[in-house]
Amino acid sequence: MYTLFYYPRNASLAPHFVLEALKVPYQLELVDRKKNVQRSAQYLQLNPTGRIPTLVDDEFVLFESAAICLYLCEKHPDGHLIPAEPKQKAEFYQWLMYLTTTVQAELMIYFYPERHTQSALMYDDIVRTQQSRVQDMLTLLDRHLADKTYMVGEQFTVCDCYLFMLCIWADELAKPPLQFEHLGRYLSGISRHPAIEAVCKKEGTELGMYR
Structure with missing residues (x-):
């Protein structure tokens, strides 16, 4: 199952839309910006940029919103979120x-x-x-x-x-x-x-x- 580290209305929003559109199992993990959690040592181990979002797919970790979107679409081409022509x-x-x-x-x-x-x-x-x-x-x-x-x-x-x-x-x-x-x-x-x-x-x- 995918885990999307997110915060509402942040750059995690586009990958969240993609996950929902693909209808794949996923879970959300809140990164509380109000508490500066994105700068915590634990989060920086996942995402050294200290930004949101981060996607975890088993042991594979990916950051940058657009990269996450494209990765998900290429793993699930039947979702047709990237044109084929x-x-x-x-x-x-x-x-x-x-x-x-x-x-x-x-x-x-x-x-x-x-x-x-x-x-x-x-x-x-x-x-x-x-x-x-x-x-x-x-x-x-x-x-x-x-x-x-x-x-x-x-x-x-x-x-x-x-x-x-x-x-x-x-x-x-x-x-x-x-x-x-x-x-x-x-x-x-x-x-x-x-x-x-x-x-x-x-x-x-x-x-x-x-x-």
Whole structure:
């Protein structure tokens, strides 16, 4: 059985969606960020980065959210969370890399400006700059989703899990994802996926705003 070390609304959310969508046995192990458990000696033995999530599969330990998602999908290809057709598969990787290395990275600067300057006077300026940068990215995603139900092709994939996670994080922006025409419609649809509903219920994330 898989064990996912998680904290609600953290980067563990996408792998949690994937586990639920694959309908495989798994258990959750809370890493209490309020008590800084992710920095404990015991947790650092599993994940030396001191971040969440971590997946344990028997004696195999894996960290990094996207890597966990891909590992699970490759172990369970019958779940069809990665497209099989070569061009769609390439597009899938394109968008997953964009979400992980660009959108997520820019959101992290927005949430933690203190990590990117030694002057507290710069915090507000960094936050304003990141609001603008992330809005540009959401605009790009909004255009991409203009005539789409899913991020890639005609099936629910890891990209949808990942984008929904990031949009949950971004709901506090001055212009949150739901205020974008196509992205808002897309999120409303994805919020009704059984895996999304089940995980959000388990983690205490309210989906009413997406309905």
